[in-house]
Amino acid sequence: MKPIVRMHAIHKNFGGVQALKNVHIDICRGEVVALLGHNGAGKSVLVQILSGVFSQTSGLIEIEGHKTRFASPRDARAAHIETxxxxxxxxxxxxxxxxxxxxxxxxxxxxxxxxxxxxx
Ligand SMILES: Nc1ncnc2c1ncn2[C@@H]1O[C@H](COP(=O)(O)OP(=O)(O)OP(=O)(O)O)[C@@H](O)[C@H]1O
Ligand SMILES: [Mg+2]
Structure with missing residues (x-):
């Protein structure tokens, strides 16, 4: 089954801080996914990228197979992503x-x- 959300090779830097390094995640329809990690692991940053709060430094997001880049939370919401x-x-x-x-x-x-x- 094709994932409805695909995040591929996501990197995020805040200045000199590398918050995310090469993150891959595929989420399929009907799946409930838990993201686990230590404090500061990058969970919130990953979700904020998916919900349009931040742009990734590099990497690809696909929603239902379409390459997407959210400029704002409003864009993400239009793609049915709620946070x-x-x-x-x-x-x-x-x-x-x-x-x-x-x-x-x-x-x-x-x-x-x-x-x-x-x-x-
Ligand atoms: N706006 C920001 N500017 C600079 N650095 C940030 C920013 N937001 C997060 N970071 C850094 O990115 C890294 C990942 O943080 P994040 O908040 O995603 O962790 P987390 O996994 O959600 O942690 P927690 O379990 O405490 O919620 C940390 O090193 C954090 O300091
Ligand atoms: Mg967090």
Whole structure:
């Protein structure tokens, strides 16, 4: 099966700091993937590259087989990539769905939250 997300040979430098060195990851449809690593290993940087916060220094990202470069989180969102961050932005009193749609909730024609649409 072709991966829906492919990150190939990703490198990221912040000045003299090499945050990512030659990272490869393929994610297929329906897969749930956990990314594990020590503090400072580069997990957040990798996810931020996939979600358009940073550009990779080099390497390739393909979404559903198409070579992609996200200039902003908005671009990534347009490709259906959503991110919930571990700190600050997370509203702990809300569930995962509500956190996804925080500040841009889907409403029905009466102006009420359309929880059913947001959940699917
Ligand atoms: N904006 C930034 N500018 C400079 N260096 C950064 C920046 N963001 C991350 N780094 C560096 O990149 C490396 C990877 O950091 P990252 O935050 O991705 O680690 P992590 O695996 O998410 O760690 P943690 O488990 O603590 O969340 C670290 O050396 C970090 O200091
Ligand atoms: Mg992190």
């Amino acid at each position: 919930i961050y571990q700190t600050l932005a997370l509203a702990e009193n809300l569930d995962a769905t509500a956190n996804f749609f925080l500040g841009r909730e889907i409403k029905n024609r009466f102006g009420f939250l359309d929880n059913r649409t947001m959940a699917v």
